[in-house]
Amino acid sequence: MSNNRTIDKEAMYKKIMPSSNQTKIEEEGTPLPQPTPFLQPKVLVNVAELAVKERIEEAMEKFKCCQCDHCVKDVLALAVNNLPPKYIVRNELDQTLEIRRYDADVISALVNAVIKVKQNPRH
Template sequence: MDEVILVNKMEGVVKQMAEQMLAESGICNCPRCLLDVLALALNSLPPKYVVTNIGNAVTNVDLDSSQWKANVTMAVCNAINVVKSRPRHS
């Protein structure tokens, strides 16, 4: 039997959007700030867990709807604003 893992599909979606939005925003995108944005955004969104074989791409999870995109965009924007106003480094 192939080894399987549990994956929160939202992590990849949020990370991709956060990296893009941080690059466009002009604020700090160091690893600490990126992880703070990811943690804040993911904690405000419902998880989307899937089980997949190790090494396989996670597919067929419906995150393509406009409502999901809007929810993720709003969560990432809010997280960026929090991190921008209170970065946890000097």
């Protein structure tokens, strides 16, 4: 008899709750609050800046540019200022794809910046 009751309850929950909760109900007979993808924190990202940061070390090394804090930040500022800003809203983990698409512009901006700083370091 108690079995029947549980099944009724499950059927009711399935009607009321959004479909994403169905798995949990089937497993445990009780609905649990679950985090949905919509609740993941979103971040505002300038893809240009991210892409430059990802490549900056490699670029400075190739050109044998000084990599002290001041020079790295000068290169970063120069390169990012020479790229059109591209802001996107993303989940924190979702950013790498966007960076890849931006590669060609980033590399040329980065190379120009590294050359400038190397010729005229401010440290």
